[in-house]
Amino acid sequence: MGYIHDKKIKKLEVIATDIRQDLIKMLLEAGSGHTAGPISLADIFTALYFHVLNHKPKKPNWDGRDRLILSAGHLAPIRYVAMAYAGYFPKKELMTLRKLGTRLQGHPERLALPGAETTSGPLGDGIGQACGIALAALMDKKKFRVYCLMSDAEQQAGIVWESAMFAAKNNLNNITAIIDRNNIQIGGMTEKVMPIEPLRRKYQAFGWHVLEVDGHNIEAIVDATEAAKAIYEKPTLIIAHTIPGKGLKEMEFDYKWHGKPPKKDEAENFLKELRTLEGKIKSEHE
Amino acid sequence: MPINKSAKLARNLFNKKDVKRLPTRDGYGHGVLKIGTKNNQVVVLCADLIESTRSHWFKEKFPERYVELGVAEQNLVAVAAGMAIGGKIPYITSYATFSPGRNNEQIRTLACISDLPIKVIGSHAGVSVGPDGATHQALEDIALMRVLPRMTVLVPCDAVEAEKATITAARINGPVYVRLAREKTPVMTTSKTSFKPGKANIFWRGSDVTIIACGPLVHEALLAAKVLESKKIKVEVINNSTIKPLDEKTILSSVRKTKAVVTVEEHQVNGGLGSAIAELLGKKLPTPIEMIGLQDRFGESGEPEELLKHFKLINPHIIQAVKKVIRRKR
Numbered sequence: 030m031g032y033i034h035d036k037k038i039k040k041l042e043v044i045a046t047d048i049r050q051d052l053i054k055m056l057l058e059a060g061s062g063h064t065a066g067p068i069s070l071a072d073i074f075t076a077l078y079f080h081v082l083n084h085k086p087k088k089p090n091w092d093g094r095d096r097l098i099l100s101a102g103h104l105a106p107i108r109y110v111a112m113a114y115a116g117y118f119p120k121k122e123l124m125t126l127r128k129l130g131t132r133l134q135g136h137p138e139r140l141a142l143p144g145a146e147t148t149s150g151p152l153g154d155g156i157g158q159a160c161g162i163a164l165a166a167l168m169d170k171k172k173f174r175v176y177c178l179m180s181d182a183e184q185q186a187g188i189v190w191e192s193a194m195f196a197a198k199n200n201l202n203n204i205t206a207i208i209d210r211n212n213i214q215i216g217g218m219t220e221k222v223m224p225i226e227p228l229r230r231k232y233q234a235f236g237w238h239v240l241e242v243d244g245h246n247i248e249a250i251v252d253a254t255e256a257a258k259a260i261y262e263k264p265t266l267i268i269a270h271t272i273p274g275k276g277l278k279e280m281e282f283d284y285k286w287h288g289k290p291p292k293k294d295e296a297e298n299f300l301k302e303l304r305t306l307e308g309k310i311k312s313e314h315e
Numbered sequence: 316m317p318i319n320k321s322a323k324l325a326r327n328l329f330n331k332k333d334v335k336r337l338p339t340r341d342g343y344g345h346g347v348l349k350i351g352t353k354n355n356q357v358v359v360l361c362a363d364l365i366e367s368t369r370s371h372w373f374k375e376k377f378p379e380r381y382v383e384l385g386v387a388e389q390n391l392v393a394v395a396a397g398m399a400i401g402g403k404i405p406y407i408t409s410y411a412t413f414s415p416g417r418n419n420e421q422i423r424t425l426a427c428i429s430d431l432p433i434k435v436i437g438s439h440a441g442v443s444v445g446p447d448g449a450t451h452q453a454l455e456d457i458a459l460m461r462v463l464p465r466m467t468v469l470v471p472c473d474a475v476e477a478e479k480a481t482i483t484a485a486r487i488n489g490p491v492y493v494r495l496a497r498e499k500t501p502v503m504t505t506s507k508t509s510f511k512p513g514k515a516n517i518f519w520r521g522s523d524v525t526i527i528a529c530g531p532l533v534h535e536a537l538l539a540a541k542v543l544e545s546k547k548i549k550v551e552v553i554n555n556s557t558i559k560p561l562d563e564k565t566i567l568s569s570v571r572k573t574k575a576v577v578t579v580e581e582h583q584v585n586g587g588l589g590s591a592i593a594e595l596l597g598k599k600l601p602t603p604i605e606m607i608g609l610q611d612r613f614g615e616s617g618e619p620e621e622l623l624k625h626f627k628l629i630n631p632h633i634i635q636a637v638k639k640v641i642r643r644k645r
Binding site: 155191194 | 358379380382384385387389390392393394395396397398399400401402403405420421424425428429430
């Protein structure tokens, strides 16, 4: 959609905080699922769904839409909340997450929810699908862009590098991949479990253009996605440095929050913290 | 002769010198070229085995619709899934030990859970791959594929049927597995032999024992039927080229008549055609069964004919199994 003005940035920051609150509420209701990752992605998903993506929420199958592939399926809650806020479905449906008969499967399913684009869960499978969608688009001379959100731990999966090679070989410059570099995975810190660094140099060596941004700075995120559109003959990777659980002091940097939902008292504290964030307060009694 | 005339089989079927021999992978190569000519959404993806899977005939004619993946079978499925989401009909080709062997998770998640029209073409199935040995002889692929919801599993008996299976696969709106072999094998069927997914075909009529076979070993079953005929044992030979969905009607109506079954496959007896038949009969028509196939062991290096004999997969073994199952009849 192009570069972003200060006024809109402020608006999106408020949306991102609201989205975090709904994330806490839906995870509390679901009783299982991942928390820290989705929370840390609130700013990126707000930027994507409210500024970067060319899409029509009421027409999720519109052929000209930009495709957003969520590779790390366990991050589904943030996608669902962002989609509800953008108008894909009513917000009250968020409370059905992970329940029998829901469209909001624990890990997203292409057939269940229009706009989910792909099925994801087993880590590493998203970027190859993004490559296939991008290649088919080039064959058919379609102009949309393909975005693919990966987790950092996912970079430990071999298939990611098969796909990274493929994207570079085929000059898939219609792909913008984003890695949520939050440094945690279910078993601890990524660099302790299985080091993935130097990530930037690895992707550069594989033939990608690489940018790095503060994943909580909406303006920086938007600027990087704009810059990616200008790259010729190479796919672009944006390494978004994020703080797991960003916005919630107790959760930040603590890998224990990677794979569990909040309990009721924890959720209340988190919600209170979010409602009173500096400068973004709407009402303490909402 | 009790050959089923309506199956319109090749006349020289039993003439060892005269019968035409072609590998089933050639049938795929011709088939994908034909369907690709008719339907410009067909794309072929290959993991660095373009000539041995016969995908090069398609590439020569449609280079812009051929995608080379290199030795990357997991990504082979992922890229195909993306292309299928983009409206293409991808045929993905490799050796069956690698695809659907190595990339089983991607096939499950991206082709089956997502219900995409990805056509998995697994070549070099069976011990008849020969000298390459156990690592390259796929013997578990039918089991891996038939357990997946939404997957159609086709095992053509010869090159002509493989061509038809390849063409028909594009019309099935979902994932399909087509199992192929490396070696030249007798061409039993003709362009007039009917082929429908989900339909088994009776090649030889009889009333004493039903032999249910798939793949090139159907020819061995026919050779066995002919020998047994001279010994006054009347077998019925069914070419069961669709493992899933199984043609329950044809199988049950034959077994109701014969009350004894021999299954024949170049695959582990655990989980393959034999298991599929046993599951059906156990539920609907309990019947004695003997199973020709790999008896829970891997293959090894050797010449194809030697290996088929070594692992007891050819007509003398089928004849023994028929006699054995007759003794077990109630």
